Amino acid sequence: MNVVESFEELYNYASPSDKEMVYMRGYLNDEDGGGGFFIFDAKSSLEPFYQSNTPNARNPKSPYASFEAMLKIGYNANYDGMVCKSKTNPNGKWTRQWDRGKLNLRWFGARPSGSDASPAVNAALQYAQFDIAIRQRDGKGKYVNPPKFNPPIHTFNNRAYTRPGKTIFIPSGRYYFHTFISTIYYGVVFEGEGNMGTSAHGTRLLIFHRYNDFNFANPNNPKESILPQNNDKGAFFRYVANGSNNAGGGLKNLTVDVPLLFIPEEEKNNPKYINAYDANIVSLLSTETSCVDKNGYKTDCPAVAKWTAENIVFTLNARAKRAIFMESCQKGSGLRWRIRDTTLINCWFAGASIHGETVFAKQSSGLHVIGGFFASGLGAVNRKDRNLPPERVKPGIFLDDCANTHLTGVDLTHGEIYIHKKSRFINIACRFGKLLIYDGPEKEHIDLQVSKRYVLNPRKLPDYLDRKNAPSGYICFNNAQEIEDDATWLHNSLNS
Numbered sequence: 001m002n003v004v005e006s007f008e009e010l011y012n013y014a015s016p017s018d019k020e021m022v023y024m025r026g027y028l029n030d031e032d033g034g035g036g037f038f039i040f041d042a043k044s045s046l047e048p049f050y051q052s053n054t055p056n057a058r059n060p061k062s063p064y065a066s067f068e069a070m071l072k073i074g075y076n077a078n079y080d081g082m083v084c085k086s087k088t089n090p091n092g093k094w095t096r097q098w099d100r101g102k103l104n105l106r107w108f109g110a111r112p113s114g115s116d117a118s119p120a121v122n123a124a125l126q127y128a129q130f131d132i133a134i135r136q137r138d139g140k141g142k143y144v145n146p147p148k149f150n151p152p153i154h155t156f157n158n159r160a161y162t163r164p165g166k167t168i169f170i171p172s173g174r175y176y177f178h179t180f181i182s183t184i185y186y187g188v189v190f191e192g193e194g195n196m197g198t199s200a201h202g203t204r205l206l207i208f209h210r211y212n213d214f215n216f217a218n219p220n221n222p223k224e225s226i227l228p229q230n231n232d233k234g235a236f237f238r239y240v241a242n243g244s245n246n247a248g249g250g251l252k253n254l255t256v257d258v259p260l261l262f263i264p265e266e267e268k269n270n271p272k273y274i275n276a277y278d279a280n281i282v283s284l285l286s287t288e289t290s291c292v293d294k295n296g297y298k299t300d301c302p303a304v305a306k307w308t309a310e311n312i313v314f315t316l317n318a319r320a321k322r323a324i325f326m327e328s329c330q331k332g333s334g335l336r337w338r339i340r341d342t343t344l345i346n347c348w349f350a351g352a353s354i355h356g357e358t359v360f361a362k363q364s365s366g367l368h369v370i371g372g373f374f375a376s377g378l379g380a381v382n383r384k385d386r387n388l389p390p391e392r393v394k395p396g397i398f399l400d401d402c403a404n405t406h407l408t409g410v411d412l413t414h415g416e417i418y419i420h421k422k423s424r425f426i427n428i429a430c431r432f433g434k435l436l437i438y439d440g441p442e443k444e445h446i447d448l449q450v451s452k453r454y455v456l457n458p459r460k461l462p463d464y465l466d467r468k469n470a471p472s473g474y475i476c477f478n479n480a481q482e483i484e485d486d487a488t489w490l491h492n493s494l495n496s
Contacts, residue, residue, distance in 0.1 A: 005029060007079040010038060010094055012087050015276050018042035022094070026082070033106035033171060038084065044093035048080035049126040071182055072116075074108065074123040080106035081123055082454050102169040102191070103128055112173025117205075121181045128166040129186035136461070167191050170254065174204045177236070184239045187248025188308070195255040195313040197348050203254040207236050207277070235283035235325060237264040241302040250308035256281055258318045258351075277318035282309070284326035286338035301329050303338040314358075316351030318477065323349050328363035335405055337365030344368070349395065350375040357398040357418070365403045369430075374415040396432070399423060407432075418474075423448055434482070440473035450483055 002011045003023045011023050020040045027034025048360070051073035074080040078087075084094040096107070103124050110120035136144050172193040192203025236256075239249055258277050284304045304326075314323040328338035342364065349358045358374055361367050374395055396415035399405055403424035407417070412432035419426060419437045422444040428435070429451040437445070477483050 007034075007048050007076070007084055010084050011078045013094075015093070016040040016086055016092065018092070023096075023107075027106065027109045032109075032111055033104065034081065034109060036107065038087070038094040039097060039303045040092055040094050041087075042089065042092040044083075044095060046083045046093050046095065048076075048078065048085065048312045049075045049123050050080060051122075052077075064282070065179075068182060071122050071179075072119040072179055073182075074119050075124065076109075080126075081120070082127055100166075102167040105168055105170045105175075110170070110175060112175055114176050116178040116383075117175040118177050118179040118181050121177075124168045125182045125184065125188065128168055128188045129184065147423050170199045171245075172199075172202045172203050172204070174206060177205060177207045178209055180209065181236065184249065185242045185246060187239075187246055187250075189248070189250050189252060190237075190254065191252040192254030195311055195348070198311065204257060205254060206257045206259055207281070208259060209236075209277075227353075232321070233280070233283055233285060233325060233327065234321075235280035237282045239241045239282070239284045239304050239307060241286040241304045246302065246304045246307075248306050249304075250310070251282070251302065251312050252308070253308045253312075254316065255313040257313075258320050260318045262265045269328050271475065277320050280321045280323070280325040281314055282324045283445065284324070284339050286328045292407045301338055303328075304342075305340040306342070308343045310343075310345040311347070312344075313348045314350065316349075316353050316358075320353055321355055322353050322357055326361045326364050327366075334399065339364040339367075341366040342368070343370065344372060345370050347372040348375075349373070351395075353395060356395065358395040358415070360400075361400045361402050361405070362400040362401075363402065364405075367399075367402060367405045369397070369407045369410045371409045373411045394401050396434075399426065402426070419445070419448065433478075435477040436471065436474045437477070438473055439475045 001021055001023060003011075003025065004013060005025050007024065008028075008238070010022065013022065014024075018040060022038050022040075023035070024038055025035045026032045034225075051069075051071060053070050053072060077096075078085045082096045082098065086092055086094065105117070105120055105124055108120035108123045110117040129216070138144050144258040168188040168191070170190060170192045192205075193199065193204030196202055196204060205257050239246055258281065284307055286301060286304050316323060324344075326339040328336055339361070344359070344367075347369075361368070374397075396412055396417055397407065398418040398420065400420040401422045405423075405425070406427045407430045408427075410430045412430060413432045415434060417428065417432050418433075419451065421438050421440075421442045423446070425447045427449045435450065437448070475486075477486070
């Protein structure tokens, strides 16, 4: 068996024969971890996934299809990490021998060297989620004839894919992202080798992309946003439900860091340039449908279900919108809670977000936050006047019309928990600094349980942090005693 150094050498391999096997030592060389065994298929019709477009200024409301067409996929038109063309035999392809286990991001050319890893992730996603074909329906919910499928059915190594949502393994190192990654329609898991809170040699993703890019040469004419969604929902990781129901997926054993971007000296005091990273880190969205009734309501709305973040450190140094944003569709009867059974296990959140909330959940069912730590954000500097209090001091959890939510053992000692308007079966058994419960005209809290066995924030915060008056329409509890002393309480038990 012959050995080649890189993909480029494999591409130029002289006169490969059918079923010939070659061992490749690396994507570029034997030190980058991209190697593996390849077999030449003289009749293969597979093509490497490659797209060289740059996501320049665009309308944030453009459809996802248009957004995907703007992404960079892979680094080379002749190979993508799984398939390699042959310069000397253009009728065949080299294909990686893969047991359909985890996809290694190093296979696709990602290197912890400062270069943009987004094209490698976009190439890996093509193999992690392109296999399930969804039969299309018309506006009345009936299948179209002749049958049409989206996406088309693909094969790899002469076998059709049989399960969506694979794991993309990211070996230890610092990976830099300067452009977007593709929308995630199936339950893909991004797994590292540990986060910086538990491992000295873990996996760290550094998102340097400026979502709302400003034109420093002409500040009065800023560039348009290049987000695929509006800024409130847009994110680096976008898990979006489609006709197949986006079950599974998540992040595991890594750090996601949004560092401060370099700002020219002359712009540092201009508040217009403060929020360099203007998006969420993660968005879970259920907004699409294959069937809409005559009133425009969604009658077959899919869900993002069983998404998990486990042992993740989120650092929001550039003050992203939020760490995690989740929202279900809002129209139609019985279709509200389409973000379902999501779990955050031992996740650490550090840094002050733009909106204040670190985790925002709207019409979510079955959110479980187990362990972990929400940093207070009290160290954030007021960039308009360093002598004033920090601008954002309330990282925490915001629940809007959520059901079956459990906050267990998580440390929110200096954070706030907002319960807005309706809530069903909310169980709070953790430390927190403040509990704000909506008490306005649209209040509808059923079985809201708060454990009294935890000592809440026991110390007196500075006056500018201790809200003497709750926000309009809320009742604010600052400690366990205030909850004990509240005679009216705000919820109705199902047994009452």
